[in-house]
Amino acid sequence: MSAPNIVLNVNGIEVIYNHVILVLKGVSLNVPEGKIAAILGGNGAGKTTTLRAISNLLKGERGEVTKGSIELRGERIENLTPADLVNRGVVQVMEGRHCFAHLTIEENLLTGSYTRKDKGEIAANLDKVYNYFPRLKTRRTSQAAYTSGGEQQMCAIGRAIMANPSVVLLDEPSMGLAPQIVEEVFEIVKDLNQKEKVTFLIAEQNTNMALRYADYGYIMESGRIVMDGAADDLRNNEDVKEFYLGMGGGERKSFKDVKSYKRRKRWLA
Amino acid sequence: MFYRENGQFKTSYSADQQIFPIAQDRWAILGLIAIAAIGVPLLADEYLFRAIFIPFLILALAAVGVNILVGFCGQISLGSGAFMAVGAYMAYNTFVRIDGMPLIVALLSGGFFATLVGIFFGIPSLRVKGLYLAVATLAAQFFCDWAFSRINWFTNNSTSGSVAVSGLEVFGLPIQTPVQKYLFCLSFLVVFALLAKNLVRSAIGREWMAIRDMDVAASVIGIRPMYAKLSAFAVSSFIVGVAGGLWAFVHLGSWEPAAFSIDRSFQLLFMVIIGGMGSIMGSLFGAAFIVVLPIFLNQFMPWAGSLVGLEISTAAVSHTEFMIFGALIVWFLIVEPHGLAKLWSIGKQKLRLWPFPH
């Protein structure tokens, strides 16, 4: 890999919720321009928190970054508003969809282009999204609240695409999507990444998928990065295989056979 | 360092389910009640009793009631003033119309009628939610305002619409002096706060909170929204009604419907939100805040002014009081949207960590 520019540089951040709950304990990561990076990790590891810290959405959750720094192309961004960040091309797709319940699917998508002024561009983006997610087109006039979970997820991703971003923070894009659609979503990610040079930082549980598409991966546990490396390396790491890919001992284990009591291995006690 | 639950192992669920599972808390609260019941009467002067402690106790009681409805069951109500009024007027009627009616029975019967009215006005909650319900409960407020000033029966045909009671006594003990009144109200508050706490930590309380947090899910696990909501209205208005009776009988002595106007409803809602929705303790904090702060500001400002040789007119004091009061409300909400009770618990959490930052 020829050393590309680093777009996002997270440097030893600590995050505290509610003044007392320390969640991130010194997280550092780099996302190179035009690449796809993945944050992997179990429930509660702090993936969402990391993304929120980058996009400055912590405040509404009563969290704050207490240590460390976050840089976007060399510029400190801790004090920017989320809207400033979107203007600089950084958009987050939030975990749990967060569609605007009362707006129709199409209106939801259009709000995504709030920062875009060019009518033609907006229309083109809308077409692009409908192309990616034909299902959305058929539901364009229903209120988002009354669409299925998967449709909402598509809507949330589509809405982010509408902003013509250069960096997308994707929080669990695969959650609740049918396998085909998951595949499609990652294909779309790849597509955008290759054709439009969009950089991605993806927090994902679906390790298998994420490592297949990502260039680089970070593994997170209890608020710390415990392992990182090129996606291929991680995929071949034995521990990762066993705990994140469910392929201990080289073979995929049936979910039926794991029922006996099992001690989890952790990198950190 | 000293505030730890470490080492306090619970050996039974019963012990773990206590109201205050941490021993330090238990002692603190017992101490507080002891101070309130013994210390305060020895130390405080008449003004403090009449202008601060007694209103505080009664409004705290009402706030506990409102908190059950608003904080625990999530049904925002702006009709609490009306339920207080029902409690007051019905207690009055029971008291004066039936000879030899004991005071406590009269007050409880006020609560009972408030319950009926509360349930009646709670019926829309089965269909109407959130702010719509809040505004709809104003119907109760305005209707009761009207009924008590227009229907002569309620005021025992008093020409002015103002009524009064006197000669209060309980078990032969007079409730006359400020200290007696104070202790009377204190015991009501302690008993009802305890009962309320019991309810909210039992099955019914969980039903209320379930309805508050996610009503569809609640009904799927078998909670009947109707029963949960109406029981919250009932319990809440009972307590509020009793508080209304106390407010009228013990604090005011003589009153008119304006004593339970919409301002009172707002005041109670303030207490609940500032104190902490869904916290019995919070209701007390909230009541203390709302009762004491304006009075404090009102007296503090002229005093502070006089220090710098400034004579502030009462109008200016009053306006400044409004401004500071409003600003403080906002400030508290910003510091902790979940109220003083939450602030309190965060403080305790910090104390547990202390002296280590994390």
Next chain:
Amino acid sequence: MSSKKIGDVILDVSNISLSFGGVKALTNISFNVREHEIRAIIGPNGAGKSSMLNCINGVYQPQQGAITFRGQTFKHMNSRQVAEMGIARTFQNLALFKGMSVIDNIMTGRNLRIKSNLFSQAFRNPFGIGGAEKEEVKHREFVEHIIDFLEIQAYRKTPVGQLPYGLQKRVDLGRALAMEPQVLLLDEPMAGMNVEEKQDMSRFVLDVNDEFGTTVVLIEHDMGVVMDISDRVVVLDYGKKIGDGTPDEVRNNEDVISAYLGTSH
């Protein structure tokens, strides 16, 4: 693995149709669930899976069709009745009681069984006067078993709103289990989990199914899980049933492959 006995039909859904305005969420769906089996419902997004559960739960009222549970037929269900009959449910988009602690959330699942009335609850006391305290302790014990079972002991008193998504899903399951249901409806219980956590979750489901003999209806998008643990699978697409059978049958069904599975599976 214990050899469980799959019994008779316990829940039978016949000819259910449901539409919202112009949207046909379900068209003429029929399928049945046998006692003790794990029945999966799969299908692409928006196929109507969650709506199906909502019909069973009485959250939605289908325009057409009937649901038979243990021989009793209902035109449409009433949530309370459903719960009393022993059907419990988890939700796709977390429907936990956010402001309550984990324990309290799971305790709500026991509420149907609590007999003491409002007064004895109000006068509840540690001295054993009135039954409320005793009853509370009894149910608390049960809930503690569930907490142990789901391995969430450490979060007992945390407000669920502050838990990470995956744990919330577990609490959701715990709440349903607390009802001691005969039929457990699970709506994407493993969404947002990694493989390890899915394994845990599968284990919980299998254990429940095995040890308590609970019938499970499962909606899930992870084909690995579905194919591994379910006994029979229904496939929905655009509100229509396009497949029904054992995992193997379904896996090889052409319609299902083209509508849902795609080629990679």
Next chain:
Amino acid sequence: MAFFLETLFGGLMAGMLYSLVALGFVLIFKASGVFNFAQGAMVLFAALAMARFSEWIPQWLGFESLLLANVLAFIVAAACMFVVAWVIERLVLRHLVNQEGVTLLMATLGITYFLDGLGQTIFGSEIYQINVGMPKEPVFLLQNTFEGGILISQEDIIAALVAACLVAVLALFFQKTSTGRALRAVADDHQAAQSIGIPLNRIWVIVWCVAGITALVAGIIWGSKLGVQFSLTTVALRALPVIILGGLTSVPGAIIGGLIIGVGEKFSEVYLGPLVGGGIEIWFAYMLALVFLLFRPQGLFGEKIIDRV
């Protein structure tokens, strides 16, 4: 018959006036999900500013023209409302992003207190006059048909026209512009709106400013009718049944709601009131709204309340 028409007409006019205040509520709620109890205080504040500046400016600048005084005062008062909006965003809303509805509601109650105090500190608490040349004397229509004719207040007609115009403009704004859409998005989900680049800060200043101007217009009309004094804040209580009846999120709802409430309460008071001792109109208005709610829990034109699992 003549009296019936008069009452009907009076109710419609009163309703329009309520709508004007209701509009401010709806605007802010629709655009930010905040139920702004401070609307009444804003009406008072704006009216006080208008009344006092139209009195002060001629003194300061030494001219006598009433028109000029009113125009300048309007500009200054509007500027005041802008400052108020800006300060509220800076000091309050900004820090309460993503909080629950009740918390925000409570914050606006805090703002109410603050504005009430501030307004009276700056502008005084007596009764002040707004004189924008509204005709005070009534006209009588159809004097040939009915004995005594039908009394119509010209002032009311003008007020109603102004209200109607304002509503039309705002309704268009919400439906047709992308800012309107963004505002609705903010109301649904602060965080998601932020995440896609809607600048909450600017949006809120805009909305509160528009609501401030609405309050100013309402303040001028009410103020010129009734004089400007502290009690003007209570018109907010009259507007509440209007918005719940019309629907919290609907601009046209505010108008229709206003008309229904206005007519309903006047009829109730005039025809029913004497039978039960009078003074029933205010609770009647709320009861009326409540009855509508039982059939449509989101109000006549409100957006459907969504609960889905």
Next chain:
Amino acid sequence: QDKVQFFPVLSGRTGPVAPNATPWANGHNDYMKLVNVRGGINGVKTLVEECETAYATDRGVECYERLKGKHGGATVFQPLSTGITFALTEKIPTDKIPMITSGYGRSDSADGGIFKWNFPLIGHYWVAGDTVLQHIANKEGGWDKLKGKKIAVGYHDSPFGKELLPIMQERAAMHGFSLQLLPIPAPGVEQKSIWLQVRQQRPDFVVLQTWGVMTPTAIKEAVATGYPREKMFGTWWSGAEPDLKDVGAGAKGYSAVMMQHGAEFNSPVVKEILEKVHAKGQGTGPKEEVGSVLYMRGVVGAMLAVEGVRAAQERFGKGKVITGEQARWGYENLNLTQAKLDALGFKGVMRPVSTSCQDHMGSAWARVHTWDGSKFVWASDWLQADEQIIRPMVKASADKYAGEKKLARRSAQDCQS
């Protein structure tokens, strides 16, 4: 340290009645200052401290508790609110502090035999009501002309407003006119339906018992519905400058009954205040207000409060600070002759007042003034409420109160103390 006599003031400088209650407090305080300039009450200086009630009963009660013990103890309270009066009526007997409620509060408290501590000096609602009806009758040419007429009463929907009704009903029954009762909910900024009803019923006269912003709103609505202002009459609290100023010419012809004083810009006491207080820069409010109706009411209130103390000093020691209990005796034994009043600067403003154990009111004189578009002018001669009618009403009502409260009528001996 100077000896001081403490007069607490429960002021209403904010809230719905601020425009009206402010001049009252200003007048009261200015007069107290004047008393001090004049040398105090036989050398005892007066001291005032205000507490803001905003016309709210609970705040009023708090203020009362706060002030009653200050500065050596309160002499007398004047709550300026009927609601507060009702609440304090229950408290003052225990605290042994008298209360002056000129023109408001409980009408039946004129009966000193029951209400030992209340003093509705110079008149109460029923006096105002009776005299306003007398004035209407006079204008019409006698009581018999009222037969078959209809009088609408627009009243503040609270004890303040309702207290007027018994006298209206009594007179209506006596003279055969009918009443149209129109309760106006506080604060009364929306009165359209009230005036629609007036339009519908077309009463011959409208009597207003309103307070604060309710009054100007009523008059404005009357203008808007074209009801002639000449046929509108206010009671004592519904006819002062703040009520009419911003209606201006539109209110021309509106009249109100004034118990004793009205606007008295030319009276000696006003001149003295301007000269000795305002000219020294010590005036409480703006100069223009001095002498206006409500300002004068404050002055009169202060004068009565001071003269009661002076009377008490006659008995308990000249130049001494008087306790509330002693002051009560003073109020019960007031004897303000015309000569005394004139000497105090109230020439032409007031008629004699003399109280007794049974009569806590002391006089029932009133006049009517009319707004000429910019100021008030007298429109009637002195009128006196008909004691034959009012006294039995007072007694009946007071006895009912005593019955409810299980109070005994004061004995002759108690009257001496």
